[in-house]
Amino acid sequence: METKNLTQEVIRISGANPKKCMKCGKCTATCPAFDQMDIHPHQFVDMVINGRLEELLNSRGIYNCLSCFACMERCPRSVEPARLIEAVRMAVVRQKENNHLKPDAIPALLDDELPQQAITSALRKYMK
Amino acid sequence: MQVNETFTPTIVAFCCNWCSYAGADLSGTNRLNYPANVKIIRIPCSCRLNPMFILRAFQRGADGVILCGCHPGDCHYTTGNYYARRRMTLLFSMLDFLGIEKERTRVEWVSAAEGAKFAATMNEFVDTVTKLGKNKRLEDLRCAK
Amino acid sequence: MQRIGVFVCWCGSNIAATVDVEAVANALAMEPGVVISTNYQYMCSQAGQEMIQNAIREHKLTGIVVCSCSPRMHEATFRKTAQQAGLNPYMVEIANIREQCSWVHKDKLTGTEKAIILGRAAIAKVHLNAPLTAGQSPVTKRALVIGGGIAGIQTALDIADAGFEVDIVEKKPTIGGKMSQIDKTFPTLDCAACILTPKMVDVAQNEKIKIYSYSEVEAVKGFVGNFHVTIRKKARYVDETKCTGCGLCTEKCPQKKVPNEFNLGLDTRRAIYIPFAQAIPKVATIDADYCSMLKSGKCGVCSKVCTAGAIDYKQTDQLIEQEYGAIVVATGFNPISMDKFDEFAYSKSPDVVTSLEYERLMNAAGPTGGTLLRPSDKTHPHTIVFVQCVGSRCDSSEKGKSYCSKICCMYTAKHAMLTREKYPDTEVYVFYIDVRTPGKNFDEFYRRAVEDYDVHYVKGMVGKVTPENGKLKVQASDLLGGRQMHIDADMVVLAAAIEPDKSARPLATMLTASMDTNDFFTEAHPKLRPVESPTAGIFLSGACQGPKDIPETVAQAGAAASKVIGLLAKDNLTCNPCVAKSDEMMCNGCSACEKVCPYGAITYMDKEFRGPNRTTLIRRVASVNPAVCQGCGACTVACPSGAMDLQGFSNSQIMAEVDAICK
Numbered sequence: 063m064e065t066k067n068l069t070q071e072v073i074r075i076s077g078a079n080p081k082k083c084m085k086c087g088k089c090t091a092t093c094p095a096f097d098q099m100d101i102h103p104h105q106f107v108d109m110v111i112n113g114r115l116e117e118l119l120n121s122r123g124i125y126n127c128l129s130c131f132a133c134m135e136r137c138p139r140s141v142e143p144a145r146l147i148e149a150v151r152m153a154v155v156r157q158k159e160n161n162h163l164k165p166d167a168i169p170a171l172l173d174d175e176l177p178q179q180a181i182t183s184a185l186r187k188y189m190k
Numbered sequence: 191m192q193v194n195e196t197f198t199p200t201i202v203a204f205c206c207n208w209c210s211y212a213g214a215d216l217s218g219t220n221r222l223n224y225p226a227n228v229k230i231i232r233i234p235c236s237c238r239l240n241p242m243f244i245l246r247a248f249q250r251g252a253d254g255v256i257l258c259g260c261h262p263g264d265c266h267y268t269t270g271n272y273y274a275r276r277r278m279t280l281l282f283s284m285l286d287f288l289g290i291e292k293e294r295t296r297v298e299w300v301s302a303a304e305g306a307k308f309a310a311t312m313n314e315f316v317d318t319v320t321k322l323g324k325n326k327r328l329e330d331l332r333c334a335k
Numbered sequence: 336m337q338r339i340g341v342f343v344c345w346c347g348s349n350i351a352a353t354v355d356v357e358a359v360a361n362a363l364a365m366e367p368g369v370v371i372s373t374n375y376q377y378m379c380s381q382a383g384q385e386m387i388q389n390a391i392r393e394h395k396l397t398g399i400v401v402c403s404c405s406p407r408m409h410e411a412t413f414r415k416t417a418q419q420a421g422l423n424p425y426m427v428e429i430a431n432i433r434e435q436c437s438w439v440h441k442d443k444l445t446g447t448e449k450a451i452i453l454g455r456a457a458i459a460k461v462h463l464n465a466p467l468t469a470g471q472s473p474v475t476k477r478a479l480v481i482g483g484g485i486a487g488i489q490t491a492l493d494i495a496d497a498g499f500e501v502d503i504v505e506k507k508p509t510i511g512g513k514m515s516q517i518d519k520t521f522p523t524l525d526c527a528a529c530i531l532t533p534k535m536v537d538v539a540q541n542e543k544i545k546i547y548s549y550s551e552v553e554a555v556k557g558f559v560g561n562f563h564v565t566i567r568k569k570a571r572y573v574d575e576t577k578c579t580g581c582g583l584c585t586e587k588c589p590q591k592k593v594p595n596e597f598n599l600g601l602d603t604r605r606a607i608y609i610p611f612a613q614a615i616p617k618v619a620t621i622d623a624d625y626c627s628m629l630k631s632g633k634c635g636v637c638s639k640v641c642t643a644g645a646i647d648y649k650q651t652d653q654l655i656e657q658e659y660g661a662i663v664v665a666t667g668f669n670p671i672s673m674d675k676f677d678e679f680a681y682s683k684s685p686d687v688v689t690s691l692e693y694e695r696l697m698n699a700a701g702p703t704g705g706t707l708l709r710p711s712d713k714t715h716p717h718t719i720v721f722v723q724c725v726g727s728r729c730d731s732s733e734k735g736k737s738y739c740s741k742i743c744c745m746y747t748a749k750h751a752m753l754t755r756e757k758y759p760d761t762e763v764y765v766f767y768i769d770v771r772t773p774g775k776n777f778d779e780f781y782r783r784a785v786e787d788y789d790v791h792y793v794k795g796m797v798g799k800v801t802p803e804n805g806k807l808k809v810q811a812s813d814l815l816g817g818r819q820m821h822i823d824a825d826m827v828v829l830a831a832a833i834e835p836d837k838s839a840r841p842l843a844t845m846l847t848a849s850m851d852t853n854d855f856f857t858e859a860h861p862k863l864r865p866v867e868s869p870t871a872g873i874f875l876s877g878a879c880q881g882p883k884d885i886p887e888t889v890a891q892a893g894a895a896a897s898k899v900i901g902l903l904a905k906d907n908l909t910c911n912p913c914v915a916k917s918d919e920m921m922c923n924g925c926s927a928c929e930k931v932c933p934y935g936a937i938t939y940m941d942k943e944f945r946g947p948n949r950t951t952l953i954r955r956v957a958s959v960n961p962a963v964c965q966g967c968g969a970c971t972v973a974c975p976s977g978a979m980d981l982q983g984f985s986n987s988q989i990m991a992e993v994d995a996i997c998k
């Protein structure tokens with residue numbers, strides 16, 4: 063998928079609006095996994111806005127995100143970085159599988175390199 | 191009898207002087223188009239709109255009537271739009287009873303800053319009324335040419 | 336039959352580009368009653384107006400229709416034009432063929448067609464117009480200022496200076512407002528009390544100004560020039576005329592554990608108190624919630640020690656009725672509650688304070704006598720973290736405010752600077768999103784904090800504060816440094832967003848003045864009429880209209896005062912003649928109109944009428960006070976007999992317009 067379309071897709075999946083970001087950095091300030099992440103939440107939002115999706119897709123940081131939602135809770139502008147990160151993870155998963163994650167497939171995939179967060183996101187998605 | 195494809199409805203829009211008329215002016219200032227068959231009548235407040243005026247409009251061949259006033263709570267006269275809302279609710283249920291499609295009448299709150307909303311509302315309302323076709327039920331044929 | 340003149344304006348190419356003005360003029364010339372129909376490039380120009388005036392005289396016109404821009408733009412202009420030519424100004428109708436025709440339609444054919452119909456509607460209406468004369472209503476030459484902060488004080492002083500009487504209603508026991516709580520003022524760092532208290536004394540000594548302290552506005556009736564206001568003077572259980580303000584009672588009162596609101600609860604006061612030394616009026620007030628005498632009838636110490644005999648436990652609320660010509664709202668602001676920002680541990684640690692609390696901690700007249708001490712253990716803080724934009728610039732969620740509170744950047748720079756100056760061994764961090772310093776000498780002030788006072792300005796935000804072993808563990812981001820910071824702070828100061836005072840909303844309802852979604856009062860025009868409310872006779876001063884610093888507030892207070900003076904200088908106001916009028920012969924006395932009138936403009940009276948066979952009948956009929964009626968027309972629709980009609984927008988006129996449009 064083209065970068066532009068991919069960006070749109072990530073924004074659409076996340077349901078968040080990164081343009082609302084006023085770059086205050088409260089997400090990064092609040093992030094408990096800061097030290098583990100190569101890309102920090104506020105950079106993450108900025109990279110989505112500027113379409114730097116390739117870098118994000120190949121980042122390790124997206125798997126280090128704990129999905130604790132502290133950044134969503136504290137964000138004064140309702141940008142919700144955690145949702146964007148989840149959407150990028152989902153984009154990675156979808157590209158790999160070329161489809162949505164099937165609930166039946168989860169146990170088999172558990173042993174593999176699939177990160178736990180992706181399973182959580184998938185479950186959350188199917189719970190809705 | 192006009193063919194439906196070329197049918198252009200006559201729409202009367204009653205706008206309160208303080209919000210909606212200014213909103214209509216603003217859509218002009220911003221050059222936002224809406225169909226020319228919408229004709230605006232200025233009234234001081236939406237509560238000035240006597241239900242008789244709407245009946246008269248239908249009787250004389252209007253195909254749709256829309257009342258625009260200030261948003262609830264923003265009325266220049268404090269409570270005027272609340273009166274208007276109640277009166278129109280009653281009138282619309284009566285029109286419904288008479289068999290006038292309820293899509294032909296509408297109340298919309300448009301503030302002086304909502305030029306875009308005014309134009310969008312008018313576009314949509316004209317579309318709706320065009321689809322309904324000519325108002326034949328209430329038109330007084332003695333008034334028709 | 337009316338003799339009508341029609342004048343079609345080109346408005347340069349604004350109208351002429353999409354409307355064939357020639358064709359419109361020709362078509363309208365065929366309408367019944369039209370004796371002249373013409374077009375011109377700019378009707379509103381001097382030449383255009385003269386053309387109209389000449390036509391009025393030449394053709395003995397009884398009514399004119401101008402097809403031009405919106406009546407909101409030039410109705411007044413053309414009415415004046417008509418009046419100068421001897422035609423009643425209310426015999427003028429405007430057909431709006433610019434904003435509602437040429438500007439919204441692209442096709443010249445449809446534009447022209449619509450312009451003709453709009454012109455016809457206006458002609459149909461003008462046929463039924465009647466000459467109207469504007470009435471006069473007298474102006475009460477006294478102003479009311481609601482709120483006794485710096486905004487209210489300045490407005491009152493300026494109005495009084497022009498020779499008019501002013502009353503200030505202040506809900507607290509003293510005037511002075513927020514400014515009296517502030518230590519120093521930016522960007523000059525002069526002491527707030529030094530510049531405010533002389534003004535407060537001026538107010539107290541000014542013969543034209545009367546202060547109703549510890550009072551609130553209870554009800555407002557009437558209209559511009561003639562407001563009737565009920566003021567509730569709350570019982571303070573102290574006779575203001577007798578109290579000398581010696582303060583003996585405030586020292587002897589045994590009830591010592593009352594949170595002192597003047598110091599934002601950082602210390603306590605007695606149940607009988609004077610908020611601060613320079614209070615105006617300097618009169619004690621008993622806090623009924625805490626006074627044992629008022630609660631249980633046991634105590635009476637203050638009464639025993641008062642040599643002036645001013646204590647009066649039997650005092651009750653008093654209602655004062657007063658007439659005013661103009662009302663100025665100066666209700667000010669408050670910092671928002673920090674309840675929803677638990678990540679900063681405001682409720683968990685007393686060492687996390689808001690900026691206003693910090694202001695009291697720095698103030699020589701504050702709870703610590705001007706020595707900066709941590710509220711928890713009264714020790715000197717050595718590391719202080721300031722957090723900006725707490726609750727400001729939030730997404731329009733329920734959490735905070737969407738607007739920038741405007742004053743925080745500057746007062747935070749001030750606090751940081753003062754702290755560093757007094758205690759150079761203190762490390763001061765300021766976490767900012769943007770530093771916004773548009774104002775005279777403002778940016779220079781902020782730069783001084785960075786360059787001369789070594790305040791650590793960090794672009795980023797504090798994520799969370801955790802109280803631990805007497806310290807505050809601050810986790811924050813340093814966006815430019817690309818790192819997360821962990822600071823062991825002694826104090827955290829939150830620049831809380833400001834919001835309008837809670838009393839503003841009910842007051843706005845009483846005044847029928849409009850507010851925005853944040854409860855700030857709306858101005859009549861955001862650029863051109865910034866100190867007037869859309870409701871005539873209501874003026875806005877200070878932060879009740881939007882966040883403001885002191886210089887701006889004073890400037891706006893002066894502007895509001897000048898508007899009030901302009902109003903009070905008039906002996907009479909010209910009323911809008913487009914008001915309701917009842918036809919007594921048709922009125923059946925049902926009172927429906929009286930009930931819907933939002934202004935109480937309609938009264939009923941018994942009137943004698945001539946009956947058949949030389950008898951007289953007494954009938955109950957409605958009568959409209961034209962000075963009070965604002966011309967909304969609610970009554971005209973409520974009237975079942977059709978007796979009530981609105982002049983200028985009569986039933987028959989609107990019907991005629993409907994007919995013309997639907998033809």
